[in-house]
Amino acid sequence: MVAIPLLSVNLQQRSKDKPWILIPFFYTAGVTQNSYAAFSSNVRGTTDLYLNLINIKKTNRELTGQLAELKAQLGELTELKLENERLGHLLAFKQKTHMNLLASRIIGRDLLTDYETVTIDRGSSHGVKKGMGTLTINGVVGYITDIEPNTAKILLITDRYAVIDGVVQRSRARGIAQGLTSDSLTLSLLKRDDDVKMSDIIVTSGIDNYFPKGFPIGSVTKIIEKPYGLGQQVTLQPAVTTSDLEEIFVVLNANHQNFEE
Incomplete structure (x- = not known):
């Protein structure tokens, strides 16, 4: 018998806080807010991804330039090594003969x-x-x-x-x-x-x-x-x-x- 009056009081208080006719609007607003938050999060994620791609491309260009420079240096060292080998063979040949x-x-x-x-x-x-x-x-x-x-x-x-x-x-x-x-x-x-x-x-x-x-x-x-x-x-x-x-x-x-x- 005591529980019935308490339940009645509780329903009256909820009705005063949120009229039942507005409950659907509150629900719709909540869904819209959540959707906007999700959309904003997706936009931020897409923006971050775009910026990361820009940084990756920049880093890639830098690494490509460094690689080209290293290849050029390697080519020069290889050419110098081959030239030294040729000159070494020529010198050895000259030392073995008595020709001028x-x-x-x-x-x-x-x-x-x-x-x-x-x-x-x-x-x-x-x-x-x-x-x-x-x-x-x-x-x-x-x-x-x-x-x-x-x-x-x-x-x-x-x-x-x-x-x-x-x-x-x-x-x-x-x-x-x-x-x-x-x-x-x-x-x-x-x-x-x-x-x-x-x-x-x-x-x-x-x-x-x-x-x-x-x-x-x-x-x-x-x-x-x-x-x-x-x-x-x-x-x-x-x-x-x-x-x-x-x-x-x-x-x-x-x-x-x-x-x-």
């Missing part, structure tokens, strides 16, 4: 002329003379044709006007090595019965003292017998790839060096 050799760098290439030539950074003031031979540790390069005080021009062995006295290393048959294309030579003046085989090594004769005796000129890649017994047509692959040259030696004096001994 002058080390030089190629500073120019004549690409628009009828001749296959390169220019080096040594000239008459360094003792270079016309006709002197040039070589690398792998073989013959060519010989000096034009001279200035501090530069000189080399006619490469692959030029069609370049001729060098050559010998078949195995059989001692003699011929003249002459430029054919930018990557091939021909060995002419061979007799039909001269002993020449595929892969034979052709070396310098050394008779002019411009080149040491027995130094590689090239190797045989093709042999064609000429008709009517007029000899043989022999094609060679040069011992040196002339398009890759960077440093070479000028033979100031071969001093009768013989690489076949």
Whole structure:
């Protein structure tokens, strides 16, 4: 009996606080407020994400720039290492021979002329003379044709006007090595019965003292017998790839060096 009056009082107090007719509006307002709060939170989240993406892109650009710089530095170090290795091989070669050799760098290439030539950074003031031979540790390069005080021009062995006295290393048959294309030579003046085989090594004769005796000129890649017994047509692959040259030696004096001994 006591609980009924208390329940009645409680309902009356709630009715006074919130009239029943307004309860739906309060509910709608609450839902709207909650939705707005959620929307605001989503907007803030989207804005933060956008700003993070901007920072990531900026960081990515910075890292890309740093990576490019590191790659460039690595390339320079690699190039320096390779150059030091080449120069080390040249120095070791020079120390093993008793030839008088002058080390030089190629500073120019004549690409628009009828001749296959390169220019080096040594000239008459360094003792270079016309006709002197040039070589690398792998073989013959060519010989000096034009001279200035501090530069000189080399006619490469692959030029069609370049001729060098050559010998078949195995059989001692003699011929003249002459430029054919930018990557091939021909060995002419061979007799039909001269002993020449595929892969034979052709070396310098050394008779002019411009080149040491027995130094590689090239190797045989093709042999064609000429008709009517007029000899043989022999094609060679040069011992040196002339398009890759960077440093070479000028033979100031071969001093009768013989690489076949």
